[in-house]
Each structure stands twice: as structure tokens, then as C-alpha cells.
Amino acid sequence: MIVELSHEFLRKEILKVGAHPASLEIFERKAQIIPLKIFNISSPTANVIKQEMLSLGGDVVVHKNVVDCKIEKSDVILLGTKKHYELFIKKLENNKYFEIPLVLQELKEYLLKQKPEKIVSPWGRVLNLSRTLVMGIINVTPDSFYSGSRKMQINEVLKTVEDMVINGVDIIDIGGQSTRPGAEPVSIDEEMSRVIPAIESIRKSYPDVVISVDTYYSKVAELAVDRGADMINDISAFRFDNDLVKIVAKYKVPYILMHMKGTPKDMQKNPYYDDVVREIMEFFEERINYAKENGVDPEKIIVDPGIGFGKRYEDNLEIMARLKEFKSLRKPILIGASRKSFIGKALSDLPPEERLEGTLGITALCVLNDVDIVRVHDVKENKRVIKVLEEIKCIRSSSL
Incomplete structure (x- = not known):
């Protein structure tokens, strides 16, 4: 029997398996793909983003003509887990080309900001x-x-x-x-x-x-x-x-x-x-x-x-x-x-x-x-x- 678990109950089910409680955060960071869409990114920037995310095991959706820069701009969809995004941010911090600093700033603000309680x-x-x-x-x-x-x-x-x-x-x-x-x-x-x-x-x-x-x-x-x-x-x-x-x-x-x-x-x-x-x-x-x-x-x-x-x-x-x-x-x-x-x-x-x-x-x-x-x-x-x-x-x- 195979059951696809509800994300809300993942923690409870991990503990039922008998995993160490200290591993909960590690597993949860790897458990769910978070699709993030960024708008109007230049093709060179989109290519760098795609390359860096792919190297971490995530993925990126871009316009079909981005790879040869036949289109000036493209929307970008990032596909990654929390762990992917943490590593992705670290990678981008060392990259100052094109619009990367702006993308990095927006990504940090999005991931860190919370709705008021x-x-x-x-x-x-x-x-x-x-x-x-x-x-x-x-x-x-x-x-x-x-x-x-x-x-x-x-x-x-x-x-x-x-x-x-x-x-x-x-x-x-x-x-x-x-x-x-x-x-x-x-x-x-x-x-x-x-x-x-x-x-x-x-x-x-x-x-x-x-x-x-x-x-x-x-x-x-x-x-x-x-x-x-x-x-x-x-x-x-x-x-x-x-x-x-x-x-x-x-x-x-x-x-x-x-x-x-x-x-x-x-x-x-x-x-x-x-x-x-x-x-x-x-x-x-x-x-x-x-x-x-x-x-x-x-x-x-x-x-x-x-x-x-x-x-x-x-x-x-x-x-x-x-x-x-x-x-x-x-x-x-x-x-x-x-x-x-x-x-x-x-x-x-x-x-x-x-x-x-x-x-x-x-x-x-x-x-x-x-x-x-x-x-x-x-x-x-x-x-x-x-x-x-x-x-x-x-x-x-x-x-x-």
C-alpha cells in the first residue's frame, strides 16, 4: 500500500515512522516544491538563474527562446524546496551579473517577510x-x-x-x-x-x-x-x-x-x-x-x-x-x-x-x-x- 501524505500531517507521520525529532526540520525543508514566479527578467539573467538552480537539483521554467537570447525578457518560474532556495540565495550572493542582485534582493525579502500577527x-x-x-x-x-x-x-x-x-x-x-x-x-x-x-x-x-x-x-x-x-x-x-x-x-x-x-x-x-x-x-x-x-x-x-x-x-x-x-x-x-x-x-x-x-x-x-x-x-x-x-x-x- 502507498499513501501520498498531506503536507500538513508530514511531521506527525515522520514521527510515527520513528525518525529522530532533530531530523524533522531537515526533512520538512526537502518535502515540498514551492513554485515562485518572477516577472520580466532579461534573457541573460534568466539563463544564469536556470543554470544555478539546476546545479542544486531544482528547476526553472523560462520562455523557449531564452536559451539563445532571441527574446529580450521572460517571466521565470522557480521550482525548489526550502532547502533549494536557501542554497540558491547563497549562490546568487556571489554573482553580480545582469539583474541578479535585484532578483536576490526580492527573493530574500519574499522568503523572510511575514504577514503581521x-x-x-x-x-x-x-x-x-x-x-x-x-x-x-x-x-x-x-x-x-x-x-x-x-x-x-x-x-x-x-x-x-x-x-x-x-x-x-x-x-x-x-x-x-x-x-x-x-x-x-x-x-x-x-x-x-x-x-x-x-x-x-x-x-x-x-x-x-x-x-x-x-x-x-x-x-x-x-x-x-x-x-x-x-x-x-x-x-x-x-x-x-x-x-x-x-x-x-x-x-x-x-x-x-x-x-x-x-x-x-x-x-x-x-x-x-x-x-x-x-x-x-x-x-x-x-x-x-x-x-x-x-x-x-x-x-x-x-x-x-x-x-x-x-x-x-x-x-x-x-x-x-x-x-x-x-x-x-x-x-x-x-x-x-x-x-x-x-x-x-x-x-x-x-x-x-x-x-x-x-x-x-x-x-x-x-x-x-x-x-x-x-x-x-x-x-x-x-x-x-x-x-x-x-x-x-x-x-x-x-x-x-
Whole structure:
């Protein structure tokens, strides 16, 4: 009998064989191929990389015309174990040709950098990122795409928060304007008149709950933080209000940076991608660098691929299928897919009111892929799915 072992249980199975505990780290470094892709490398550099990795027993994928330099640049896929990469880095340190120093620097940064274990708000409230957190959606709007999320009266807001807190919500997200496809923006004053009273009331009644404000207006964000909000959820990634980055830097507030093509009004007018994951990753890299250059603490940035924001049906599915690749950024990941149209389409065009089960399937996928935050309308149901899967994940982690 032959069994292919789950990587998560390799350590446990090695000990069952009777190996010396001191050998565990050695075996684990050799046990799993880690494919790493590097973009736009010159052919001479790619040839050196391939030669050096092959000499260590690893491998490298390059364009077929790299070997004779008939192509100027190629993407490169490295195939190696942790041990291979350790030895590969040592080899590259002695090679100063072409783009090798740049590749070496990026490789070191990637392999050494870790996602933050927690994020602390300006008020001292803590988001522990050791499990998947639930962000509950409350829209103080008359026109959000899912009617169940609309809570225009303060008593409705507080009753919804009460239910969410009872059911274990980790973050309450308050939004004052709809960002559904085709939505017109509301004014700063209108958004402020909606979200600030809601935040004040929630903070007074629930002093310990973490509050997020869903806004791209700097004035709304600043007043919201002043009145007790802990984080800013910005669909624009600092692109709609130039002063927002100053507010985030000034208050050292956790910040959700989301990818979107266009604006809510026009984002679904024939969006197109040649490579959706690569383009989103490049967007994140540029926006994170922009934030850092403007004084934002990079350890407080959370990334959101923006499900449904300037994406086709197939784009949303590919993002969900490749969630683990976004972990390469070493940033906490948020997924907001609750009751969205791609779920309805997958379920034979069901309306938002009938997309709960599909949403729970997406949440399960997120948990299994170690997504840090899921933004949902239905806290109780999603929390229960997460609780079961986290128990299973505990079994996995206890074997490591």
C-alpha cells in the first residue's frame, strides 16, 4: 500500500515512522516544491538563474527562446524546496551579473517577510489574525444591492449590531453610500450625516467592538476615527480623494486597500484583463508603495481583491480559485463576496435574497485558504461555517 501524505500531517507521520525529532526540520525543508514566479527578467539573467538552480537539483521554467537570447525578457518560474532556495540565495550572493542582485534582493525579502500577527487600531483595539475574522456589513443607505443590509434608522442599526455581537462578529463595517454597479456617488455631507451618528451610537453602546468605516472621503474618515472608528475600508485605494492617505498616515489607522477598475458607476462596463491575478497584484504593489511613500504604516494595510468591482464572472471565479497567490504580498487579505452577483450566476441567476448558501460556500473556501477577513451580511451563518472549519484546521496545525 502507498499513501501520498498531506503536507500538513508530514511531521506527525515522520514521527510515527520513528525518525529522530532533530531530523524533522531537515526533512520538512526537502518535502515540498514551492513554485515562485518572477516577472520580466532579461534573457541573460534568466539563463544564469536556470543554470544555478539546476546545479542544486531544482528547476526553472523560462520562455523557449531564452536559451539563445532571441527574446529580450521572460517571466521565470522557480521550482525548489526550502532547502533549494536557501542554497540558491547563497549562490546568487556571489554573482553580480545582469539583474541578479535585484532578483536576490526580492527573493530574500519574499522568503523572510511575514504577514503581521495582529493589527492595532488608534484606540488600542486589536485584530488578532490567527483565524478568519468576520466583518459584518451595515449599510445606512436606501439603495444597497441587498435590501437586508439597509439600516437607515439608528434603532435598526443598534439592533443589527446587537445580533451581530451576540453571534460573534469581529468587525462592524458601516457604509454611507452604495457602491453597487451603476451607483451614483453621494456628497460628503450626505455620507457624513449617515455614518457618523451610526458610529457614535455603536461606540456608545458597544465600547469594545471594532468599527470600520466604508468611505473614500478623507473628511468622513477623519471624523469617523475621531468618533471612535478603528479602521478605514476604501474601495478607491486612495485614488478618489488625495487627502485620505494623509488621514491614514496621521492617525496610524488600519486601512483596507481594494482593487477596482473605474468607479462604481462605470466599473462593469466591459471590464477586461489579460491576466487578472497578475494585474491585481501589480496594482497592489504600486498602491502599497504609494501608501508607504506617504507615511502609511505598511504593517496596517489589508488588501481586498475587490470581488465584483470591475470584474467579469470568470475573473471573480479565478480570483477565488487562486486566493493563496495573494498571500505572496505578506498582507492580511479581506474577501467581500457576500450575496454578490457572481454567486447568483453560479446558482442559475438567483437574486441576492437567495444567495446565502452560495456565500457560505465562498466563506468555507476562504477559511481553507487562510483568508484573514470575510465581509458578510449574515454573521451567524458565516460564523458557524468558520467555527467548524477552524476546528478542523486546529487538527492540521497541531500536527505541524
